[in-house]
Amino acid sequence: MTPLPHPVDHELIQAAAHVARTRCRGDNHTMAAAARARDGRIVTAVNAYHFTGGPCAELVLVGTAAAQGAYDLDVIVAVGDRGRGVVPPCGRCRQVLLDYFPGLKVIVGTGDRVRTVLITDLLPESYVWADHQLETEKPPPHSTG
Template sequence: MTTQNHSVDRELVEAAARVARTRCRGDNHTMAAAGRGRDGRIVTAVNAYHFTGGPCAELVLVGAAAAQGIYELETIVAVGDRDRGVVPPCGRCRQVLLDYFPGLEVIVGGGEDVRAVPIAELLPVSYVWADHQVDAQ
């Protein structure tokens, strides 16, 4: 993995942390996400935990962004409730984010090691669903 140093969108991290502090309550909502659209707008979301596999905050954010007319995200971050800080996306979210936004930057790490990395670096040698769709047409 060849991680490059990308500047961290601190405003985005704080937006997610604020939502985690104020909106995550109980076991149903334990993670918050914030994403920045290409137009600069910030959209936030929380997960919808359910034993059947409810969506992670990052996936809820993809839908919430589209509902607000934001179809291109530049950067995304997830933050855990109870001051857990930045949490990297799970494997399913990594795949979905790569397919929707191949140029996306994802904020990962903790403490002094918070950094932004390209989504492709979080899912090396990945299957690209969009490539499959081109072949199917």
């Protein structure tokens, strides 16, 4: 039995596309991201492109969401400027998104092949940074000296 596909949040794609179209100008801001929090709010952000590796729109969005009190994101999408459409997250963003929101859904694909997948599907069998926080502190070994 194959699992049911996750529905595509077209309103979220439109929100990211609107931000990309209206706020991404020049070379400093070339991508927009939008995420829906579990409470239904939509949060948007743009990247801060820089030759040193400035933060992607998805990472700026994580901070923006926290600043707005949206700590539990449900689904995210990134859209490029100049009509590039939906763009999948880079490797760094995939890892950060997995660490912050292990149940997150991500919209990927192009045109009529846009689909929603789990972040774990984009980064299978990965190291989860937050796992180290789950380990219980072990007492130091005692000497037999």
